[in-house]
Amino acid sequence: MLCLKSATEAAWLERAIADTPALLIDHAHCERKAATQALTLLAEYPEHLELVAPVVAIAHEELEHFETVCGLLAARGLTPEPQAPTGYQSGLFKKVRKAEPDRLIDRLLVAALIEARSCERFKILSERHPDPELRAVFRDLLVSEARHHADFVRLAESQADRVTVHERLRHLAEVEVRAIERAKPLPRIHS
């Protein structure tokens, strides 16, 4: 699905259902962090004006999702708190190449892979979480995640030739499998 090289195991869904409050709090953090990372990308590449409109559009949507999830938390009496990282994102980011334009391409492809994994997991939650309100929320959100995945891949394609970019995407998708396997088994979107 969406270029991912592994399917999520049943144990992940069991953890997510067993501690749904922690999963939702993590989800709020994920949406906020996705918006922040979009802005960080623009800060690091100010000369790439062609990135501004598509990446700002993604940031707007992540902020809308963040607000939706925070509304869900408030309605359920849940208070977001800081959470320890699982190591998933750092496992991916440490494989980003240093020299340009490779670094920019990798940053875009890593963002695409994170969106892909979110989408895969939102789909599972939308079909199999016992709470019908949450199933509906995740069903609404997964469409945007799939679109963001495609947006980031397309932006990467605009920085180099398509064959090279997709070869690199396949390589980073293998890295993503190891990162998700090694992530701490916490009730999180990416664990």
Added chain:
Amino acid sequence: MLCLKSATEAAWLERAIADTPALLIDHAHCERKAATQALTLLAEYPEHLELVAPVVAIAHEELEHFETVCGLLAARGLTPEPQAPTGYQSGLFKKVRKAEPDRLIDRLLVAALIEARSCERFKILSERHPDPELRAVFRDLLVSEARHHADFVRLAESQADRVTVHERLRHLAEVEVRAIERAKPLPRIHS
């Protein structure tokens, strides 16, 4: 104007007019950084769910302004590049108190003061910059900056009693005067 304790000197406008490309590039950075700082505030205070809706609304508007200014840069063949800081923001942030809830109140009031100074300077540019297109852009933007100023003051008021908050605002406004006086004399919004 808007609680500021000093009016901008004529020399600032002369610098801004003399290097308008640098001013516009700085302006793009300012809008992006304002959105980033709004998200940083939410990241530092995840338990303050009451901040989410108003601060996300501000971040959306800053992103819209960022895109507007980047469009202006592209139309004028200007390429944004990294710029050295003037010391204005660090001059303000170093006066933020460490203990809570003082820290949160100060973070909100510092944000309010930066918006106020932007608003004052956008007003000068909207009236006195020789370029009519830029006068119109700054006129459009200064209304939002004034509203953001009021939003941040109101959020600070919600964290403590009104009299204490306004006493602190007057103190930080004096700090802001020194920060803007000591900022490097570059063609920037806050210099």
